[in-house]
Amino acid sequence: MSDTSSSPVGRPRNAAIDDALHRALEELVAEAGVTSVTLQDLIGRAGVTRDAFYRRYNSVGHFLVAVATARYRVDPSEDTGSLRGDLRVVVADQAAMYTDGVSRDLLPLLLDACARDRVVADLFETRFLRLQRESTARVIERAVGRGEIPPVDDLPYVLDLVYGPAFLRAALPGNAPPDDAFVDRVVNTVARELGAAAPDGRAP
Template sequence: MDHKILQTVRELIDEVGYPDLTVDQVAARAGVGKAAIYRRYASKAEMAFVATMHGQEPPPVADTGSLYGDLLALVRTFHVRMAAPAARHLAPALMSELAVNPELDARFQDTFLATEQADFAEIIERAVARGELAGSVDPAIAHLLLLGSLAAALYIINLPVDDATVTDLAAAAAAGITALADRRHSDPGRTAEPH
């Protein structure tokens, strides 16, 4: 049933666009009740987000043997999802809904963002174990450096993002994560920049 709902959402977004998408349309075409949809998704925005950006099971985090390589593999995977036309139309609507719906925001933080940050934690742990990083770095900061930059480029600044840009983002994030680890390792009591 989940697959049918998400496939229907993708089809309808392609046909009518996100603004004109309704839960009623999805339920009718997928042959399910609206209650079944609302048991799975708190809102139209969450349902569409899952269908367009997190609908497929993500591949395991690549272990390329380097921090930069792991980050590049991850950002390339996310770029494909985030740059898709449906995702580019949906992201602003989802951001607006998250800003006014604390329950949806909490659910988004606890599911999608928590999963993404767990991927960053795994990448960082491997880099520390390989000796590439002097110590651990907050996965939320690493997430912000890489995927936050990608999201800003795609959804706020509206930059054309190609593989060269993605490669540069991975290099910048790797350098930033390394610098943060070095700073924290050399001064473990330091938690924030002085104001």
């Protein structure tokens, strides 16, 4: 798949069109009962042409991935000097993302687009999900290097523990939004799984 998020050579990109499309999506998902967004919905609300849209994106799903990567951090980690501090930055970032008003409606739209189009699913995985997980893998590598935890045997499982709880809170109906107490519980669970000392210095 070609990268249509880049403008053709010699043709400067018109940021106003991108801004209009992003605002159009925000308006559409804010409307009650929106379960899908079509190309006509987007371009009609944004006041742009079909050609202008397709010069940037291959599909509505591709556009939704671009919105996610523009609106939310793909590298949510920071080096705070401790494993728990680093994990809290990552998990708090996830909680903030999933309590954002646009995200609550963007998530089901994006998951639906991924289910319908393998290309969109691959794009979301490579440009968003994988980058976030790689960022958190570096958090864990730093903790191993500092001697806070032993080497990790099953890194994918640990990354699932980091990212899974907030996602499930957002994706499943009837759940309370993740708050600070939720973030602390996730951090403590992951730290215990990794064999980190408790906050008071006690061995796990």
